[in-house]
């Protein structure tokens with residue numbers, strides 16, 4: 667039998683989903699290695715290199731062993747590996763509910779319709795705003811989510827402008843969250859309420875529970 671394609675994988679583990687509309691749901695995470703971006707506040711720099719080369723079949727077997735229906739493929743930037751799309755389809759074929767966390771810097775066109783895409787738009791405070799691929803907004807489906815991680819008022823004003831100019835809340839669920847240690851959660855929450863923004867505020871649940879521990 668022909669061997670399935672290989673991907674470089676940093677870690678596969680079970681935890682609670684820390685972000686997005688499935689926050690709190692027990693989930694298997696498949697963290698793929700590598701990212702072409704360098705966000706100033708990145709908390710997964712350990713996934714920039716290293717990892718293990720696994721076939722899609724081996725990844726599927728490890729996911730199955732962890733015994734959860736929900737699977738999140740994350741990184742790094744998972745779409746930087748060509749076989750990522752095949753992995754997503756294989757996981758969905760196996761009956762998993764699949765989400766993809768992506769930076770917004772690589773094309774999401776033609777993603778498997780069963781996959782829920784959680785796509786960042788990088789605000790200026792990340793240092794990577796020039797990498798946003800704006801054409802991606804045309805490929806959002808109603809079950810997708812767009813995430814803004816905000817370091818301060820300038821980022822918030824930028825995100826609010828993007829939200830309004832592109833009618834983002836009509837295209838997908840929009841998530842706003844603060845950069846840990848830079849923007850007080852209550853301050854961001856107050857701004858959202860004052861402006862009556864059609865977004866969902868979120869904190870990174872896994873950080874509240876476990877800090878920066880790996881595999882959580």
Ligand code: SF4
Pocket residue numbers: 701702703704705707708709710711741742743769
């Ligand atoms: S896109 Fe994600 S993994 Fe890549 S540098 Fe930014 S925060 Fe880190």
